[in-house]
Amino acid sequence: MLKQAIENLGNRTIQGVWRIGFASRFFLAMLLHSGTAFRRFGLTIRELYFTGVLSLIIILVSGLFVGMVLGLQGYETLQRFGSESALGTLVALSLVRELGPVLAGLLFASRAGSAITAEIGLMKATEQLSAMEMMAVDPIARVVAPRFWAGVISMPLLAALFSATGIFGGYLVGVKLIGVDEGTFWSQMQSSVDFQQDIINGVIKSVVFGVAVTTIALFEGYDAPPTAEGVSGATTRTVVTSSLAVLALDFVLTAFMFRGLN
Amino acid sequence: MNKTVLDLWVGLFVITGIAALLFLALKVGSTSAIKASDSYEVVARFENIGGLKPRAPVKSAGVVVGRVADIQFDNKTYEAAVTLRLDKRYAFPKDSSAAIMTSGLLGEQYVGLEAGGDSMKLKANDRILITQDAVVLENLIGRFLYGKAQEGAPQ
Numbered sequence: 071m072l073k074q075a076i077e078n079l080g081n082r083t084i085q086g087v088w089r090i091g092f093a094s095r096f097f098l099a100m101l102l103h104s105g106t107a108f109r110r111f112g113l114t115i116r117e118l119y120f121t122g123v124l125s126l127i128i129i130l131v132s133g134l135f136v137g138m139v140l141g142l143q144g145y146e147t148l149q150r151f152g153s154e155s156a157l158g159t160l161v162a163l164s165l166v167r168e169l170g171p172v173l174a175g176l177l178f179a180s181r182a183g184s185a186i187t188a189e190i191g192l193m194k195a196t197e198q199l200s201a202m203e204m205m206a207v208d209p210i211a212r213v214v215a216p217r218f219w220a221g222v223i224s225m226p227l228l229a230a231l232f233s234a235t236g237i238f239g240g241y242l243v244g245v246k247l248i249g250v251d252e253g254t255f256w257s258q259m260q261s262s263v264d265f266q267q268d269i270i271n272g273v274i275k276s277v278v279f280g281v282a283v284t285t286i287a288l289f290e291g292y293d294a295p296p297t298a299e300g301v302s303g304a305t306t307r308t309v310v311t312s313s314l315a316v317l318a319l320d321f322v323l324t325a326f327m328f329r330g331l332n
Numbered sequence: 333m334n335k336t337v338l339d340l341w342v343g344l345f346v347i348t349g350i351a352a353l354l355f356l357a358l359k360v361g362s363t364s365a366i367k368a369s370d371s372y373e374v375v376a377r378f379e380n381i382g383g384l385k386p387r388a389p390v391k392s393a394g395v396v397v398g399r400v401a402d403i404q405f406d407n408k409t410y411e412a413a414v415t416l417r418l419d420k421r422y423a424f425p426k427d428s429s430a431a432i433m434t435s436g437l438l439g440e441q442y443v444g445l446e447a448g449g450d451s452m453k454l455k456a457n458d459r460i461l462i463t464q465d466a467v468v469l470e471n472l473i474g475r476f477l478y479g480k481a482q483e484g485a486p487q
Contacts, residue, residue, distance in 0.1 A: 119338045123345045162360050227349025234352035237360060256359070264387075265361040273353070 093289050096210075100218050100288070103211035113216040114223075121182040121217070121284075122224030126231070128181055129174055133232035136169060137161060137239025144240070145248050157250050158259035161240030166263060166272045167328070170233030172320050175279035178225055179312040183287035186217055187308040190291030191301035199292075214292065218284050225280025226273050233272065271327045275320065282319055283312040370420050372456040373401060376430040376443070377411045382466025384432055384441045390416050392445040397422045400443060416443060416460075425450040429462035441466060 107114050144160040190213065193199050199209040237259075244250045263269070287308045294304035381403065390398035398418035406413050416430070427448030434441050445460075454460070 115339060115342050118342045118345065122349075123341045126345060126348075166356060166360065224345070224349075227346065227352070230349055230352040230356060233360075234355050237356075259360055263361040265357055269353075269356050269361045272356075 089293070092293065093285075096289050096292060097285055099210050100214050100285075103208060104215045104219060106211040107215040107219045110216075113212070114220050117217045117220035118224055120185065121178075121220050122227065125178060125181045125224070125228055128177055129228045129232050130235050132173065132177060133170075133235035134239040136173060136232075137165065137236030137241075138243045140164060140169075140236065141240035141243030141248070145244060145250065154250050155254040155258055157240070157244045158255035158257075159262040161244070162237055162259045162263050163268065165233045165236040165240075166268050168320070168324070170236065171229045171272055171275040171279055172316060174229040174232040174276060175225070175283060175316040175320075176313050178221075178228060178280070179283045179287070179316065180309050182221065182224075183283050183308050183312050184305045186221070186284065186287040187291040187294070187305045188301060190214070190217075190288060191294035191296075191304050194292065194294060195296040195298070195301060197296075214288050217288060221284030221287075222277065222280045225283070226276040229272065229276035229279075267328075271323075274327075275323050278319055278323060279316050282315045286312040286315060371398065371417045372420060372454075373415050373417050374454050374456070374458050374460055376414050376416060376460040376463050377406070377409070378414060378430075378432060378463050378465050379411055380465040380468060381412045381414060382432055382434075382441055382468055384414065384443070384466065388440065388442050390418060390443045390445060392422070392424070392447065397445065414443070416445075418454075423453040424448075426452040426454055426458070427462065428454065428460060429464065430460045431464035432466035434467070 140161045141157065144157050145154055148154045148156055148160065190199075193209075193213065199213070202209045202212060241255065245252045245255050290304040290308045290311070294300045384400065384403065386400050386403055388400045389396045390400065398416055400414060401417040402415040404413045404415075405411075414430075418424070424445060425448040427450040429446045429448065431444045431446070432441055433444045448462075
């Protein structure tokens, strides 16, 4: 009984280390074969359409609503201290620093990441990847690398769009609905949001999340057992793992970027 | 390679994304850091800086004329040496004074520069001699309570 448990634990650990090693090799191979993604940019454009353009609706709508909620809640709290003029600062800083990259990353993981995993997993299950290898086409270069770069390119753009629509939503609720002064809303925002400290750091975050989410999605798809069950399990694992990765990476990056600030 | 409808959508996506970034950069944020070439640094020494932080504004007559570049503790004089980076467009007399003030009751702290009457102007790496420390609320309350206690003490 006990022996069985210890054996299981050891087996799982070895499997985990094995997977991490395979994932690292996969990541390196993907970077090495990225040349194709840029030489045949049409492939990347196609994937940009699927990961970026098709994620637009959900990103824009949720950005708008998140900004509107921030406007309402922020006003409720700030007006207790008589500082509702800081509403613009609150909405902009929380969106640009945290909510924009993180929520866009989470939505991206569940919208685009799961699709990538399912697609590649199914390609593997129907032996399309093996067929490519038979024709001397490297599936990593032809299938994986364009998807990776499309994800890395579209993630910062989506995060920026999320922040921008969020700020617009906060403006709609704060200024148009509640009646915070428009001038103070924008000027307070401008005086406290710094281009390098806040916006560039937000963009860096979203690039890192893009790399993490697409790598996890691609690897789970590539590594999925070639069965219907295997693909569905891999899709679930993609969403869970990449959401956790986004949140954990966000903590690490925030600790790096903003700790020495004040 | 043929142009496809896909390209149009991706192009639109990239353009709106970049537009959002530009919106964030121009409308939402501002570059508070003054470039080193457009500024000069002067040092002011304070016995107590309160809650002053790097990047806090330096204001004269309420207008932002620079930023706090650096705050160091001087181990010889036990004072805080605050480096102020001032915009090159503004020159101040040599006997200007610096004070640490608070915007509003609980607001952020900033350095207030008050121009003096000297005909010589402050140059780079000069020192502002007349300074006024931050008001520490605890000291103020402590002094007030001490005074009250003495008033009420039996003779």
